[in-house]
Amino acid sequence: MSNLKKLAGQTAIYGLSSILGRSINFLLIIVYTQYLSKESLGSFTSIYALIGFMNIVFTYGMETSFFRFATGKNLDSHRVYSNSQSLLILSTLLLGSGLYLLAPFLADWMDYHGQAYLFRWTALILSFDAILAIPFAKLRLDNKAISFASAKLINIFLNVALNIVLIILFPQWIESGLISDGFLGYRLDWGVEYILLANLFANGLIIPFVWWKAGLFSFRLEKTILQPMWTYALPLLFMGLAGVTNELVSRLLFEYILPENFYPGLSSRGAGGVFGANFKLAILMNLVIQAFKYAAEPFFFKESENKNSPVIYAKVMHAFIIFCSLLMIAISVNLFWLGPMVLRSSGYEAGLFIVPILLMGYLLLGIYFNLSIWFKVTDQTKYSFWITLAGALVSILVVWIFVPIYGYMGGAMSTLLCYLLMCILCFYFGQKYYPIPYQTGKGLFYLILAFGLSYGGFYLSTDNSVLDFFIKNALIIPFAVLIFIWEKETLKNLVKRRG
Template structure:
């Protein structure tokens, strides 16, 4: 399992190094060619897309991850799962698109504070649809352990999105609309290519019995995922609402810098879940998961140490002096990104299909995070948002791990875990004094 994990992990890491690398190369161009207001607005729309992605499809892709490996020897069942999941997502996003087009002006006034942005609402709704299709198709590949194909398509998508975005922003000078159009066209091309890889599973078929089975597993996860989104992304929505799009822009740049750490960790995240579901019944799997968790902890601390030390330099170089205030937000956001993925190493709740318990924990923590942001953003600005999110993801991890360990014991080294968390806390304090 570990050999397969490391192989897939390296592939996913390479893909993200390439795709995120392109993103960081383009970030200085975008932050200098569009206003801080537009960049903040773009990040705000992206965050709304993440929230809608959870609610609209009822988290049906989680069922794909859960059941595709389980029926690896039953191709007709895999076809039923893959096809039903895709067409269900398509139908739900078509409905969302119709609503967005019909009510584009009221939505623009409500979400973007200006009815003139109604065309942006329409284009963005199409982008959300395209992203959903692409995510569904690549989820099929990940669930089927087609890591090489995922890597290739991720790289191609990054190239397509970068090319079209640059064309619309630099040459046609379309600003935020150009960014959205570039992503839309790039994702559309990649979706077509993705279909050619998974077409053996995707047919013009729809099974209500299969859909019921999938939604029975995934529907309770909506509340869980909403809780996760509230924990990880509500800070941006509230920052925009309380302090405005320009303040959100600095915070968004800090998030981009902090997300460098996901370049190193995403291999763990992308490769781990399918392998756990495929191997969890083997007696040696818990020890192997624990070993991988210890590796993750050490790599996470090293990442915090390096990126936290370079945060001011990175923000200034990447985005420019006008975003320099964002440097102080980087260290706590790095910790949030790292801790938010640690639950993957404690899969007991998912294996036991205790989705209601997962949902309960995450929604409670998500609501708590909304309250913390509401209190601390007016008092401490974006820094209050950063630490509110960190506290929330840490609490979520602790609760999920405690419950999961009762159902599927992963023999982690508690002393090592405590020491690394303690050292991370000390580093955060030192960075705040720099």
């Protein structure tokens, strides 16, 4: 019992730092949409999508490999730590230097002519992230949850503080005469540059703290240790690339596939900024899924030895669908005021109509996480790679075909269809190898009804905002009543157990 309590406590700490970080980064979009141009937001969207891809390349699965081999009975964990950190430092020097030198070519290729410095800073951000990966993993391995969370939170608050100073305060100080124009090389025409610089300095400043807390390592590259680690990590690299493609490909490619002047008065990069900003609103659903994953993953594995585990998994899935369907409706019907509150400048509301689709896409991602328990408890994780790869191919194909025709809608559909296919494939193979008695018919009905109410509530409008609020939110009632009627016995049992 004490071990379970310890696990629950550490899970809460890790979850808090991760979810708080995502929440604060979500709130930064308020700053970006109010103080930066849509073109800067477009640059932010595409460059950070590139960073997401390259993060996988720079770490190439070594973090997971470190966990696997550092906990092995036949290897000294400190030797594994020293070797894996040494290899990652060496590979980071090579990859980071290569990207740094290729910055002018990359800037031209991505249509950032004369802005090679953006990709030099990107190379440094990726390098700092990579050399922190193994020390962060060691903190988790050593059960130093407080140190791990502290480092993450310091990084978050440094990043936020630097964003506020560089994007909000410096221009105000220049305007008021408190500091002169050009102070410390400050440029009023920069936008995404300050997002990157804030990220760069925040990451760089925590390196000494994380290395100190993780402990010293000696530089060594032992073939007997690294060769099996590399063999283990390589499939994870491709799995990670496929997974991040599903998540980021629409944002990376959007501005390059969208025809110029598709949206009158808006450049393709500006339209990419609108698309990326509205994508952030859907991350509200992803935050819930992230919190659920932290709580559910240890629970799923703990219950795997229980003979009734399939029934338990089915109940968890059903409860997840009900809760997230309600959340999807609640967010969608309130976008008329949530959107302007978060997206502070005019023009961003043109992309709000894609948010319900993106919310459904993330909900399907959460369903996929529930479904994926079958290959985790049966050690058939090879299916994860093929299912994720299929999703990635669909993502790319939909973006390539539909963005030039439907713009924002095409980008949103790539997320929805990708995760829908992954759910279908995972459900099919799961029921074949590890049958779970999901309430499939009822679950599908809830999802379809919730999606319909979400879009209906989004488009329903009167001339009175107060009346809009009550009418739109009233759409939650029929869904809640239906749940109460259909799930009456389950709710009664839950109340009895608590009593």
